[in-house]
Amino acid sequence: MGRCGATRCASARRSAIAEELAAAVSERADDPRLKWAKDRSSFRLLITATNPDGAPKQTLKGRSKRLREALKPLLAEIGWHPPANQGSTGQVRHRRDHAVDRRKPTGMQE
Numbered sequence: 001m002g003r004c005g006a007t008r009c010a011s012a013r014r015s016a017i018a019e020e021l022a023a024a025v026s027e028r029a030d031d032p033r034l035k036w037a038k039d040r041s042s043f044r045l046l047i048t049a050t051n052p053d054g055a056p057k058q059t060l061k062g063r064s065k066r067l068r069e070a071l072k073p074l075l076a077e078i079g080w081h082p083p084a085n086q087g088s089t090g091q092v093r094h095r096r097d098h099a100v101d102r103r104k105p106t107g108m109q110e
Helices: 006-026 057-077
Strands: 034-036 043-045 093-098
Touching: 006 034, 006 057
Parallel strands: none
Antiparallel strands: 034 043, 043 093
């Protein structure tokens, strides 16, 4: 097994993290990188928890942007979208679009 280039490895790690987060959102599971609303109808992505290595601010900003870009289509597939009035607070919030799919995610039991 050879070494991969830094960009390709980072992209693979980012994709894996995005998939883990999308799965946690789909299941409405507890994850230290997500802060859920009390009713679990929305969440906030805790960017500092996704980048715990203490990298410089500019590096974290770029990583956060790329992670959000990787996560957005995965969340859209399961009916989660950022609110229209998110603004520029730097907080990433998402809400469940109930019009898309009102069924319970697979794997959930009553």
